Amino acid sequence: MQFALNELATLRAEGRPAGVTSVCSAHPIVLRAALRHGRDHSSTVLIEATCNQVNHLGGYTGMTPADFAALVSRLAKEEGCPENLIVLGGDHLGPNPWRDRAAEEAMAEAEGMVAAYVDAGFRKIHLDASMGCMGEPAALDDETTAHRAARLAAVAEASARRAGDAMPVYVIGTEVPPPGGADHTLTRIEPTAASAARRTIDVHRRVFAEAGLKEAFGRAIGLVVQPGVEFGNHNVLRYDRSKIDALKQVLRDEPQFVFEAHSTDYQGADPLTALVEDGFPILKVGPELTFVLREALYGLDLIASDLVPDYGERPLYAAMEALMLAHREHWSRHYHGTEGEQRWLRHYSLSDRIRYFWTAEQAQSAVARLRDALAGKSVPLPLFWQHMPAAAQFSGAPLDLEEVLIWRVTKSLAEYHAACGGAK
Template structure:
C-alpha cells in the first residue's frame, strides 16, 4: 500500500495511524533492500541523504545530490521498483558540514547545498540550522535558528521555481539528536517539552510570515522532536510512551502535522509500533542498517576463513582494522576508552562508524575479494547456522553473497515496515 507523506496526518486524524520508514543510507546493498521491499509490498520508499554524506562538494561518499538520485533510480530499475514509489529526502540540511567556519560562510555553503538537493528532485527537506558555528554557542536560540531556517527555505523555494521541480515539503525543529547516535553511554533521556515544541512551531511560522513566506507554512510536514529514543555506542534507550504522552498530545492541537523521530535504530518491533500509534509517523533509521551489512560481511569473512585454505583468516576484518587505524578521522573523536575498548567500538559500535570506510579503495578491494571467494560455492549448513543463524535457506545451494547481505538488512526493514502498518 502506497502512503504519501501528505496522507500521514490524515491517517492519524482518522484514528488509523500509519508511518513511513526513512532509510538514511547510501550503501548500495541497503538501498537495494529498501527498493526490493517497496517493490514487493507496493509501498512508498523514502530514502534520505544527509548533509555530511551527500552535498554539493561531494560529502564523505563523494556524491553530489544528483549523483545520489541517479544511484537510487539506477538501483530501482535493476530491482524492478517503480520510480513513482520513491521519495527522496535531504536530512540535516544546514551549516553542519561547515560549522567550523564563521556563520555567514557556513550558511552560504548550506544555501548551495539546499539548491543542489532541490534541483536534483529531492522533495522532502529537513532544514536543520540548530548548530552553532565558529565562535557561537553549541545550541542556538529558537529565534536565530528559525531565521536561518527561513533563509534556507527561501533558497529552496527559489531553486524549485527555477528548476521546475515540485515545491518541497519541509521538516523543521530545534531539538535534533546527533547524526549517527550519541558518543557516550546514555542512562536516561527526557522527551521534548510540549511547550517547547509548540513554541518552535510558532517561532518558525512567525519567521516565515515576516519573510513573506507565510504560504510555505502549509507545507511544513512535520517537526523533529525527541520522543525519548536514542542509542549510544553500546546501549539503547527504548521508547516509553507514558513519558511522551504530553508531547504526543501536541498533535491534537496541531492536527496538520506529524512528528519525525530520529535515531530510532535498534528499537525493535513493539517500540516502533507504539511510536507510529502515537503520531511519530516518520521513523528514521540508518546505522542499524549498515550495522546489519557489517554483521553479514564479518560473518561471511569467518565462513570464508573456515572454508578456504587460500583465504587469509579474517581477511576483511584485519584489512578494515588497519584502514581505520591509518585514517582515524571517521571514528577517533567518537570512540573513547582504553586501546581494547576503542578496538571493540571500531568494529561493533551501534553507531557503526565503520560505514564511512566501505567506500575507501582498500575496503572495496577487501569486500570484492570476499564476495568473489564466496560467490557460487556451496556453504555447509552448520557454517550458516554458526555464523548466519536464520539464513539456512542459503545453505547447500549455489551461494550468492549479496543476497545473504540483503536478507540481513531486510530483517531490520521488515519490522519497520510492520510497525508502519502500510499493509
Template sequence: MQSPLDEVVRRQKAGRPQGITSVCSAHPLVIEAAVAQARETGGPVLVEATSNQVDQYGGYTGLRPADFRDLVHGIATERGLPLDRVLLGGDHLGPNRWRSLTPDEAMERAEALVSAYVEAGFTKIHLDCSFPCAGDPVPLTDDVVAARAARLIRAAEDTVGPERAERVRYVIGTEVPTPGGAHETLGALVPTTPEAARTTLEQHRKAFARHGIEGVWPRVMALVVQPAVEFDHLRVVDYRREATEELRKVLDDEPTMVFEAHSTDYQSAEALTALVADHWAVLKVGPGLTFALREALFALAAIEDELVPAGERSRLAEVVERRMLAEPAEWEGYYPGSDAEQRLARRYSYSDRMRYYWSDPEIEEARARLLANLSATGVPLPLLSAHLPLQYARVRRGELAARPRDLAVDHVRDVLRDYDRAAHQDQNQNQDQNQDQNQGRDQKPGQKEYV
C-alpha cells in the same frame, strides 16, 4: 500536487497508525535492501542523505546531490522498482558543515546546499539550523534557528519555482539526538517538553511570515522532537510511551503535520510500533542498517574461513581493522577507553563508525573478493545455519537464494522488516482480521481450533 508522504499524514490524522521508514545510508547494499523491501511491500522507498554525507562539494562520500539521486535511481531501476515510488530526502540540511565560518558565510553555503538538493529532485527536506557558527551565541535562540530555516526554505522555493515546489515537503525542528548516535555514554534522556515543541512551531510560523513564505506552512509535514530514544556505543535507550503522553498532543491542531523520530536504530519492534501509534510517523534509521550489513559480511567471512585456502581468503575483518587503524579520523574521537575497548568498539559499537570506511578501496576489494570466493564455492547449508540462521530458514523454505550477496542484503532487510511492520500496522491488523475470518468460515460447527 500530492506526495506519498501526504497519505502518511492523512492516515495519522484519521487515527490510523501509518508511518514510513526513512533509510539514511549511502551504502549501495543498504539501498538495495530498502528497494527490495519496497518492491515486496508495494509501497514507496524513502532514502535520505545527510548534510555531511552529500553536499554541493561531495561530502564525505564524494557524492553531490545529483550523484546520490543517480545512485538510488540506478539501484531502483536495476531492481525493478518504478521511480515514482522512490522518494529522496535531505537530512540535517543547514550550516553544520561550515560552523567555523561566520553566520553569513555559513548560511550562504547552506542555501547553496539546499538549492542543490531540491534542484536534483529531493522532495523531503529536513532543515537543521541549530548549530552555532563563528561568533554566534551558544546555544542559539529559537527565533534565530527558525529565521535561518525560513531563509533556507526561501532559497529552495526560489530554486525550483512554484510548480516544482508544490512537490517539496519540509521538516522543521532540531531537538534531535546527535546524528549517528551519541558520542559519549548516555546519561538521563528525557523527551522534548510540550512547551518547547510549541515554541518551535510558533517561532517558525513567525519566521515564515517575515520571509513571505506563509503559503509553505501546509507543506511542512513533520516536526522533529525528542521522544527519548537514543543509542551510544553499548546501550540503547528504548521508547517509553508513558513519558510522551502530553507531547503527543502538540500537533493535534496542525492538520498537515506529524512527528519525525531520529536515531530510532536498534529500537525493538514493539517500541517502533508504539512510536508510529503515537504519531512519530517518520522513523529514521541509518547506523542500525550498516551495523546489520557488517554482521552479515563478517558472518560470510567466517564461512569463507571454513571453505577457502588461507592464501586466497578475503580476510575482510582484518583488512577493515588495518584500514581503520591507518586512518583513525572517523573513529578515534568517538571511542574512548583502552586499546582493547577501542578494538571492540571499532568492530561492534552501536554507533558503527565502521560505516565511514566501506568505500575505502582496499576494503571494497576485500568485500568483492569475499563475495566472489563464496559464489565460487557455494554456501553449504549447515554453515549458513551456524552463522545466519534466519537466512538459512528462508533458504530452506525456498524464499531466498543462497547467493552471498542475496544473503547479506536479506540480513539488512531483517531490520527493515521490523520497521515496515511498525509503519503498516493498520494494514497488518486488517490482514490478520481477514485471515481470522477466513479461518472461521473454514471451521465446521462444533469444531475446536487448536493453536
C-alpha cells in the same frame, strides 16, 4: 502501503495511523534492499541523505545531490522499483558542515546546498539551522534558527519553481544527539518538552509569514522532537510511551504536523509500532542497516575462513582493522577506553562508524575477495549454524554474497515496514 507524506497527519487524525521508514544511508546494498522491498510491497521508499554525507561540494561520500539521485535512480531501474514509489529527502540541511566559519559564509554554503538538493529532485527537506557557527553558542535560540530556516526555505521554493516540478514539503526543528552518537553507556534521555515543541512551531510560523513564506510553511509536515529514544556505542534506550502524553497534545492542537523520530535504530518491533501509533510516523534509520550489513559480511568472512582452504583467517576483518587504524578521523573522538575496548568498538559499536570506510578501495577489494571466495559455493548447514544461524536457508545451494547481504538488511527493513502499518 503507498501514500504522499502530506497524508500522514490526516491518517493520524482519522484514527488510521500509518508510517514510513526513512532510510538514511548511501551504501548501495542498503539502497538496493530498500528499493527491492518497496517494489515487492508497493510501498513508499523514502531515502534521505544528510548534509555532511552529500552536499554541493561532495560531502564525505564524494557525492553531490545530483550524484546521489542518479545512484538511486540507477539502482531503482535495476531493481524494477517504480519511480512513483520513491521520495528523496535531505536531512539536517543547514550550515552544519561549515559551522567552523562565520555565520554568513556558512549560510551561503547552506543556500548552495539546498538549491542543489531541490534541483536534483529532493522534495522532503528538513531545515536545520539550529547549530551555531563560529563565535556563536553551540545551539541557537528559536528566533535565530527560524530566520535561517526561512532563508533556506526561500531558496528551496525558488529552485522548485524554476524546475516547474512539485513543491517541497518541509520538516522543521531538531533534536541534538551527542555528535557522532553517545560515547558512554546511556541511562536516560528526556523527551522534548511540549512547551518547547509549541514554541518551535509558533516561532517558525510567524517568521515564515513575515518572510512571505506562508504558503511554504503550509507545506511543513513534520517537527523533529526527541521521543526519548537514543543509542550510543554500548546500548539502546527504548521508547517509553508513558512519557509523551504532553507531546501528543501538541499534535492535537497542531493537526498540520506529525513528529519525525530520529535515532530509531535498534528499537525493535513493539517500540517502533508504538512510535507510529503515538504520532511519530516518520521513522529514521541508518546505522542499524549498515550494522547488520557488517554483521553479515563478518559472518561470511568467518564461513569463508572455515570453508575455503586458501582464503585465510578473517581477511575482511583484518583489512577493515588496518584501514581504520590508518584513518582515525572517523572514530578516534568517539571511541574511548583501553586499546582492547577501542578495538571492539571499531568493529561492533552500535554507532557503526565503520560505515564510513566501506567505500575505500581497500575495503572494496576485501569484500570482492570474499565474494569471489564464496561465489557458487555450497555452504554446509553446520557452518551457517555456527556463524550465521538465521541465514541457514542459504545452505546447500550455490551462494550469492549480495543476495545474503540484501536479505539481512531486508530483515530490519521488514520490521520497520510492519511497524508502519505495512504488514498486510
